[in-house]
Amino acid sequence: MTTTKRAHVHDRYGWRAWLGGFFSSSIGLKWLMALTGIGLLLYLVAHLIGNLKIFFGVDPVTGAYEIDLYSEALRTLGGHLVPKGSVLLLFRIGLSLMFIIHIGSAVALTRRNLAARGKGRYDATRHYAAANYASRTMRMSGTIVLLFVLFHVADLTLGYANPDFVYGAVHDNMVASLSRPIVALFYMAANVALAFHIYHGAWSLFQSIGTVNPKYNSLRRYFAVSFAAFILLGNLSIPLAIWTGWVS
Amino acid sequence: MNLSLKIWRQASPDAPGGFKTYEARNVSPEASFLEMLDELNERLNSEGEEPIAFDHDCREGICGMCGVMINGNPHGPQDGTATCQLHMRKFSDGDSITIEPWRATALPVIRDLVVDRTAFDRIIEAGGYISVNTGAAPDANIIAIPKEAAEASMDAASCIGCAACVAACPNSAANLFAAAKISHLSLLPQGQPERWSRVVAMVETMEEYFGSCTNHGECETACPKNISIDFIAMMNRDFIKAQFKNFVRIGQ
Amino acid sequence: MTETNTTLQARIPEGPIKDHWDTHKFKTRLVNPANKRKYKIIIIGTGLAGASAAATLGELGYEVDVFTFHDSARRAHSISAQGGINAAKNYPNDGDSIFRLFYDTVKGGDFRSRESNVYRLAQVSNEIIDQATAQGVPFAREYGGLLDNRSFGGAQVSRTFYSRGQTGQQLLLGAYQALARQIEAGTVKFHSRAEMLDVVMKDGRAVGVVIRDLITGEITPHSAHAVVLATGGYSNVYFLSTNAMACNATAAWRAHRRGAYFANPCFTQIHPTCIPASDDFQSKLTLMSESLRNDGRIWVPLRADDDRAPNDIPEDERDYYLERQYPAFGNLVPRDVASRSAMRMLDENKGVGPLKNGVYLDFSSAIDRLGKARIEERYGNLFEMYERITDEDPYTVPMRIYPAPHYTMGGLWVDYNLMTTVPGLYALGEANFSDHGANRLGASALMQGLADGYFVIPYTIGEYLSDWLNTDPVSTDDPVFSEVVDEVNTRTERFLAIDGQRSVDDFHRELGKIMIEHVGLARDREGLQRAVQEIKAVREEFWRDLKILGTSDSLNQSLERAGRVADFLEIAELMAVDALNREESCGGHFRLEHQTEDGEARRDDENYAYVAAWEWKGENWPQTLHKEPLKFEYVPLSQRSYK
Structure with missing residues (x-):
């Protein structure tokens, strides 16, 4: 085999690298996944905290459910400075973009990885020593979460998937929706998948953005475990509360 | 037996x-x-x-x-x-x-069991070196290098280029190989002048051949020299920093 | 054997030795930068010498073609060197100097090397360290950030730079990276899995080579203004050696058959600290760095046939024989002395281990003195390697070591310019003979390979090339090329056509046994004569009964080895003949007939202070001996004493 000078010379620096190079590189895509991942994690926290208001019951002053007031507050963010619902709309656009970028990057990387792997497969069962169940099933857990999110939006935001849906009556909608055993099971299964997804993702993102120091590396795993556990327990508490009748 | x-x-x-x-x-x-x-x-x-x-x-x-x-x-x-x-x-x-x-x-x-690993050479050729012509070097002791940096650089430099990392990776990525060489040089003062162009050039060449890292960590356990995936994180960090540094550099 | 008195033109510069290199560089004709690209140079081998030469010649602007039989330049066996590289920096302030490094090397080589070459080696040693450091070689450092040194066998100063136990790896990667840079720049064309099988001559000079592509089997001619061989040594003639499995003498031997004289083939180094063989199927021996002798103490049980476990043998029933015999240097005597002492212990039935084929290298007192952590820091990776191979923990049980063939000081004869007796054909590194005399000191091989490649050949090659300005290399359409291509093809097919019974490894193993027994650590006339006969017999048998399967047009590893072993079978005989001729003991060449009363080597400077350069005289032996007399003006001839 003979090597000569490679034919193409990359335009490696400058603005073209920014647009063409960085974001089309696998490391750049992993950066995007990590950054959108952080955004989605923060959203999960906010979403959970908001939803936990279902345990707060009825506001003694207005007589409305706390969680209904919370949803109203979201719609009136920005007060009289902006049209009603516009800030929430911006949040939703941002959230959708994060989803699209996160998933788009994952699809692009998956395609490249399958191409890099080629057709050859090991005959012997691979003995994965470091890769764990969560890391190897990111695509699967991600897909489950995506399907659930689509249903979740149709169910509780748009109401298509909930015959008893009443716009603005968050508490009643949730109770009505999660009282259906199939829906509650799907909800819980999706949250388990989400927890697996976070277990790897919340660890992996530090690696992707290069936050590394041998002294603190072990903390990354604790962080990921606690984060996943917090979201899982928090989210599961709601259907369980509805099932047991604690919230009705 | x-x-x-x-x-x-x-x-x-x-x-x-x-x-x-x-x-x-x-x-x-x-x-x-x-x-x-x-x-x-x-x-x-x-x-x-x-x-x-x-x-x-x-x-x-x-x-x-x-x-x-x-x-x-x-x-x-x-x-x-x-x-x-x-x-x-x-x-x-x-x-x-x-x-x-x-x-x-x-x-x-x-x-049979023989594979072609020349893609690794392409990655090194893209920039896995310090450009110093023979004879142009200053006295070896002119730069003091903290022992910790020298040791960390040596940890990365111990890569033997066997490609077990690629073989182990579910994505067939060569990030551990590339990161080891990039970190070996970027941890040393001598490697600084070309640090930001090197990481971009080597990563781009790597990606022409190999898959991407999804942080399984399989490469680290497969590595006969136990090279840490921390070096991959360092490469990722350098790769984005390089986008800014190179942007500033062409303005100079 | 026939002898001639033709003087070999060593081209040693005139004047005081310290000015030789400067004078020579000044007098050497230069090739102007614009003309360099008109010259084509072929380099065979990508170890320290080959890679550094290719990179440097590429930097200078020459058009370089480099060939290796490996898949990458980084695989060459230089990578296995563990201990370190010497330089006369005198950073530790212990009295080192260029002259002392020169002196130690000439003395360590037992006065059979060329003073002028060795002095140059010592001179450029410091530049190598500078160059390697600038390339990013992570040498070990002190806490203050400056470079650390350690001591090594054969020297009483600390002048060895090291990167853990992987110095060769790091230096080779440095050279490989420099080479990669030139490949990217387009000045060097790199050919992997390409083995050189012959040199092509025209009008008495080298004009190219014939290469076999190991994947496709294609045999192609390549032409150039000059050919540089950097193809290492021939220790694998012993079958079991510390060399990598693919190390071979084919390039050098083919060049020899085309007219390059082969110098001092009997000077081989048997390294004292290797892991003893564990069974008959052993394929190679593993070296443990000589640096272990800095802190390890070598001993055997005081009485013969002692079967007790090492830790059960009390202190006063142990014989620390090196410390006893050589109080001044102790465990740090040169390699040849340490190896022979170990052999004597085995002869006295004091060998240890299951096969009684080793001596102990004990770290317990160093661990007591320095703590396990310090020992681990210094030798951790070597200890791990030992444990992987033997399943014994050297922190608690003494290591077992035994000498194994490791390095060959002999090689193609070269002049001060590193040119062989064939004009236009150069030999660098272990492939030449010039710097280590009859014994190489530790940490000097890396130094020599890099000195030749980075700092010598780039200057000296201009002297020859300037004669050929504005001439094209001989066209590969010239009949001289097609003739050699045909010969190589014929030879390759012949291996496949023998269709005998025995595998190539079988012959190689048989050759190795003859060599280690008769041309190994200790030699005598009768044994050497027998060796010559036995080698001839194996060779004949080889060409009659070899069995190589497969075809020549694909990757065929047995076929590759067949060519290499066929050449070993020829060089082996020359080694024995040279050892017979040299009626003295010096360095790695120990003739039982020539020893002092206490068993030390007895040199004969009156009759044998020369380089024995052998000329190939065709298939029909004997070959012709040429002598290059050696003069020692700066290091007075003396009997080495490490007591």
Whole structure:
């Protein structure tokens, strides 16, 4: 085999690298996944905290459910400075973009990885020593979460998937929706998948953005475990509360 | 001990390959894995069957020539050990062992267990060096380098280029290999002038051939030199920093 | 054997030795930068010498083609060197100097090297460290950030730079990176899995080589203005050696057959600290760095056939024989002395281990003195390697070591310019003979390979090339090329056509046994004569009964080895003949007939202070001996004493 000078010379620096190079590189895509991942994690926290208001019951002053007031507050963010619902709309656009970028990057990387792997497969069962169940099933857990999110939006935001849906009556909608055993099971299964997804993702993102120091590396795993556990327990508490009748 | 070996045979890069099973008899536990294959090859040769081709050279775990998938483990079951340093005492009588070549699009099989790893050279050629002409170097002690930095650089530099990291990776990524070389040089003061162009050039070349890192960490456990995936994180950090640094640099 | 008195033109510069290199560089004709690209140079081998030469010649602007039989330049066996590289920096302030490094090397080589070459080696040693450091070689450092040194066998100063136990790896990667840079720049064309099988001559000079592509089997001619061989040594003639499995003498031997004289083939180094063989199927021996002798103490049981476990043998029943015999240097005597002492212990039935084929190298007192952590920091990776191979923990059980063939000081004869007796053909590194005399000191091989490649050949090659300005290399269409291509093809097919019974390794193993027994650590006339006969017999048998399967048009590792072993079978005989001729003991060449009363080597400077350069005279032996007399003006001839 003979090597000569490679034919193409990359335009490696400058603005073209920014647009063409960085974001089309696998490391750049992993950066995007990590950054959108952080955004989605923060959203999960906010979403959970908001939803936990279902345990707060009825506001003694207005007589409305706390969680209904919370949803109203979201719609009136920005007060009289902006049209009603516009800030929430911006949040939703941002959230959708994060989803699209996160998933788009994952699809692009998956395609490249399958191409890099080629057709050859090991005959012997691979003995994965470091890769764990969560890391190897990111695509699967991600897909489950995506399907659930689509249903979740149709169910509780748009109401298509909930015959008893009443716009603005968050508490009643949730109770009505999660009282259906199939829906509650799907909800819980999706949250388990989400927890697996976070277990790897919340660890992996530090690696992707290069936050590394041998002294603190072990903390990354604790962080990921606690984060996943917090979201899982928090989210599961709601259907369980509805099932047991604690919230009705 | 007696072993049953299931070995990948492939006559040429384009030929279809397949597994063949061989019985290895009276294998000494003191023998190395490759010596066990030597013995088998001697027998095949005398029986009129072409010996199994496998890459190997120094048999001291440093040249990086050897490397096969042994029962689904790159370089076999022993941690931090290249195939040539693996000894048969790690196996038991009656074991069956599956021996396969590294598999990845960028590591095509040449014959039997021999694969083409020249894509690694392309990555180094893209920038895995410090541009210093012979004779132009200042006195070696003119720059003091903190011992910690020198040691960390040496940790990265101990890579032997065997490609077990690629073989182990579910994505066939070469990030550990590239990161080891990038970090070896970027941890040293001498490597600073080209640090930001190097990381971009090497990463781009790497990605022409290999998959992407999804942080499984398999490469680290497969590595016969136990090179840490921390170096991959350092490469990722440098890669984005380089976008800014290079942007500023062309404005100068 | 026939002898001639033709003087070999060593081209040693005139004047005081310290000015030789400067004078020579000044007098050497230069090739102007614009003309360099008109010259084509072929380099065979990508170890320290080959890679550094290719990179440097590429930087200078020459058109370079480099060939290796490996898949990458980084695989060459230089990578296995563990201990370190010497330089006369005198950073530790212990009295080192260029002259002392020169002196130690000439003395360590037992006065059989060329003073002028060695002095140059010592001079450029410091530049190598500078160059390697600038390339990013991570040498070990002190806490203050400056470079650390350690001591090594054969020297009483600390002048060895090291990167853990992987110095060769790091230096080779440095050279490989420099080479990669030139490949990217387009000045060097790199050919992997390409083995050189012959040199092509025209009008008495080298004009190219014939290469076999190891994947496709294609045999192709390549032409150039000059050919540089950097193809290492021939220790694998012993079958079991510390060399990598593919190390071979084919390039050098083919060049020899085309007219390059082969110098001092009997000077081989048997390294004292290797892991003893564990069974009959052993394929190679593993070296443990000589640096272990800095802190390890070598001993055997005081009485013969002692079967007790090492830790059960009390202190007063141990014989620390090196410390006893050589109080001044102790465990740090040069390699040849340490190896022979170990051999004597085995002769006295004091060998240890299951096969009684080793001596102990004990770290317990160093661990008591320095703590396990310090020992681990210094030798951790070597200890791990030992444990992987032997399944014994050297922190608690003494290591077992025994000498094994390791390095060959002999090689192609070269002049001060590193040119062989064939004009236009150069030999660098271990492939030449010039710097280590009859014994190489530790950490000097890396130094020599890099000195030749980075700092010598780039200057000296201009002297020859300037004669050929504005001439094209001989066309590969010239009949001289097709003739050699045909010869190589014929030879390759011949291996396949023998269709005998025995494998190539079988012959190689048989040759190795003859060599280690008769041309190994100790030699005598009768044994050497027998060796010559036995080698001839094996060679004949080889060409009659070899069995190589497969074809020549694909990757065929047995076929590759057949060519190499065929050449070993020829060089082996020359080694024995040279050893017979040299009626003295010096360095690695120990003739039982020539020893002092206490068993030390007895040199004969009156009759043998020369380089024995052998000329190939065709298939029909004997070959012709040429002598290059050696003069020692700066290091007075003396009996080495390490007591």
